Amino acid sequence: MRPLFHPPIEDVPPNAILHALSDPNRAAIFASIMGAGCVEACSALAAVGDRVIPKSSLSTHFKVLREAGLIRCERHGVEMRNHSRHAEVEARYPGLLSAIVRAYASSGCEGATSAGS
Amino acid sequence: MRPLFHPPIEDVPPNAILHALSDPNRAAIFASIMGAGCVEACSALAAVGDRVIPKSSLSTHFKVLREAGLIRCERHGVEMRNHSRHAEVEARYPGLLSAIVRAYASSGCEGATSAGS
DNA sequence: CCCATAGTTCAGGACTTCGGAACTGAAGAC
DNA sequence: GTCTTCAGTTCCGAAGTCCTGAACTATGGG
Secondary structure (H helix, E strand, O other), X not given: OOOOOOOOHHHOOHHHHHHHHOOHHHHHHXXXXXXXXXXXXXXXXXXXXXXXXXXXXXXXXXXXXXXXXXXXXXXXXXXXXXXXXXXXXXXXXXXXXXXXXXXXXXXXOOOOHHHHO | OOOOOOOOHHHOOHHHHHHHHOOHHHHHHHHHHHHOOOOOOHHHHOEEOOEEOOHHHHHHHHHHHHHOOOXXXXXXXXXXXXXXXXXXXXXXXXXXXXXXXXXXXXXXXXXXXXXXO
16 A cells, blocks of 8 residues: 555654544544554444544544554555554653543543553 | 633543643643743743734633643733642643653753743 | 723634545455 | 455545634723
């Protein structure tokens, strides 16, 4: 497939990460990828709680997360594997991701429920 | 003046905080308030680096920060004192604010430079 | 009382995001 | 090899959000 652009983590400004995760849907997606051992298919995340997310929105969300350096996407056959780049982000911005995920988890919001394994 | 609404910190969802701080201008304002000993007047922050922020935008930014539970505003005479509620937020979402501020600082972005005073 | 200062509100335009429909690319059926 | 199906992307219009200048309100001083 065309070479999906993944920015080096040093080029990602903090506000891009905050923006990406300031959307509860994206936060839920990311928490799910991060919690589920760094691999998921897109369609597996088509629902956050009760709410069904349209495919197109989902695609956009993944694009935002990808461009924020939070995930790495590669095509495996017909579906997409999404690896969390959480270790890289952690190295670049120590404590940021864990604090955010913890914040969502402690708020009882749907943002990180699926990360609770 | 009318009783400016300050939400209790427990009522503030994490995404509101992330959203508030995902704007570099607001991040700079907040970093400045937090770094400068928790008191500032609005007009003292009318410029982020080279960029001049219009009063109306500034007012909106303060409102967003206030409604995200990040600052507490009270009128003293003709001007406004803005206290950082950073301790409360820290208690509610441990490590979140410090990680964000540190991220902005380490990125060399203008988000937290003014906190170095 | 009138003026100056600090901040808020409103309205119009620019920008972003959402979501359905159509499209592309890969795997399996025939 | 070709057709069908599945997974995801792109396109475009609708809806919402954000920015900002202009007008307004509130406070303090002369």
